[in-house]
Amino acid sequence: MVTAEAVWSALAEVEDPEIPVISLVDLGVIRRVDIDGERVHVEFTPTFLGCPALEVMRAQMTDKIAELGGEADVEVIVDDSWSTDRITPAGREKLRAAGFAPPAPREANAPRLVQLQSQVFRCPYCGSTETRLENIFGPTPCRSIRYCMSCRQPFEQFKTI
Amino acid sequence: MREQLLAIADDELVLGWRDSEWTGIAPVLEEDVAFSSIAQNEIGHARAIYRLLSEDADALAFDRAPEEYRSSQLVELRFVPDWARTIARRVLYEAADELRLRRLMASDDPAVAGLAAKIDREEAYHRMHAELWHERLRDEPRYLAAVDELFPYTLAMAEPDDHESLIARFEPKTVASNTVLQAHARGSHADGWSELWEEMTEVRRSVPGATW
Numbered sequence: 001m002v003t004a005e006a007v008w009s010a011l012a013e014v015e016d017p018e019i020p021v022i023s024l025v026d027l028g029v030i031r032r033v034d035i036d037g038e039r040v041h042v043e044f045t046p047t048f049l050g051c052p053a054l055e056v057m058r059a060q061m062t063d064k065i066a067e068l069g070g071e072a073d074v075e076v077i078v079d080d081s082w083s084t085d086r087i088t089p090a091g092r093e094k095l096r097a098a099g100f101a102p103p104a105p106r107e108a109n110a111p112r113l114v115q116l117q118s119q120v121f122r123c124p125y126c127g128s129t130e131t132r133l134e135n136i137f138g139p140t141p142c143r144s145i146r147y148c149m150s151c152r153q154p155f156e157q158f159k160t161i
Numbered sequence: 162m163r164e165q166l167l168a169i170a171d172d173e174l175v176l177g178w179r180d181s182e183w184t185g186i187a188p189v190l191e192e193d194v195a196f197s198s199i200a201q202n203e204i205g206h207a208r209a210i211y212r213l214l215s216e217d218a219d220a221l222a223f224d225r226a227p228e229e230y231r232s233s234q235l236v237e238l239r240f241v242p243d244w245a246r247t248i249a250r251r252v253l254y255e256a257a258d259e260l261r262l263r264r265l266m267a268s269d270d271p272a273v274a275g276l277a278a279k280i281d282r283e284e285a286y287h288r289m290h291a292e293l294w295h296e297r298l299r300d301e302p303r304y305l306a307a308v309d310e311l312f313p314y315t316l317a318m319a320e321p322d323d324h325e326s327l328i329a330r331f332e333p334k335t336v337a338s339n340t341v342l343q344a345h346a347r348g349s350h351a352d353g354w355s356e357l358w359e360e361m362t363e364v365r366r367s368v369p370g371a372t373w
Contacts, residue, residue, distance in 0.1 A: 049280065050202045050206070080279045112289065113288075134191070145194075
């Protein structure tokens with residue numbers, strides 16, 4: 001008999017394929033797990049709609065749940081219920097330690113340029129707040145590129161969603 | 162509503178395709194990165210909307226005849242290697258897209274409103290990118306000429322309810338006549354559309370039902 005706890009622990013071992021330092025549970029993309037006999041219903045909220053890692057994540061979740069003897073039914077929820085605010089405190093720390101600056105808190109309205117340029121973002125390497133926006137876009141849609149004027153190091157900043 | 166969602170998804174798919182034509186050849190590396198991400202997002206939005214409309218998003222995206230697409234001429238035009246027109250289109254498209262997204266976010270259908278809110282959070286970054294370029298090029302004659310040239314296409318893409326707001330924002334020298342708007346209306350396609358359709362659908366036409 002598969003339990004919800006066992007599923008949550010198993011999913012906590014599935015890494016984000018593009019940022020392997022953080023798990024799907026730390027990323028906050030698992031919204032709900034429901035068990036009905038061997039059927040395991042997982043509500044999964046994508047980070048970005050065009051993220052190519054979505055299908056990989058879904059396949060990895062299905063495999064993990066199969067290892068527990070369950071049959072996965074992953075439902076992809078495409079509404080606004082995922083936000084970078086759902087990244088857990090442990091997840092934020094793992095990101096920072098790996099050189100990705102964690103996202104700023106979400107506000108009621110979608111961010112505007114003036115906020116992005118005026119907010120203080122801390123360099124994940126040296127902790128300095130003397131950083132500037134280099135490019136709104138980065139190696140994946142969820143990241144921007146910033147530059148630290150103190151340690152003269154470019155770094156990746158998680159976009160607030 | 163279905164027609165409107167299909168038009169939006171087609172716009173996002175086709176613009177994603179056009180923007181991705183800059184991958185590898187943008188004037189600076191930062192823009193190579195930006196256009197690739199923006200294109201990826203737009204195509205992701207198209208896929209999510211197609212899924213709302215049909216079980217098979219790929220069939221909607223790639224198995225229709227060219228005349229069945231509801232995309233606007235604004236997104237169909239091919240601009241590589243013209244950067245001024247490319248940026249003017251990004252600025253104008255994001256302005257019109259923001260207005261229609263606002264309306265979808267207020268929809269009574271929770272699936273539509275929820276997806277629109279999700280899309281809007283991503284589009285916010287496209288709008289910032291457009292704003293940065295608009296500020297940078299605001300005194301450049303080639304850019305200003307491109308905005309004037311493409312403004313009628315933007316009105317033809319937008320819902321009539323949004324025309325006033327777009328005209329107030331961009332203050333075009335002349336406002337396009339109804340005849341011009343008719344010529345650019347959805348349902349008629351721009352130069353270059355048939356070549357783009359052939360390229361987009363080539364794999365599925367060679368191997369029916371192919372998946373990625």
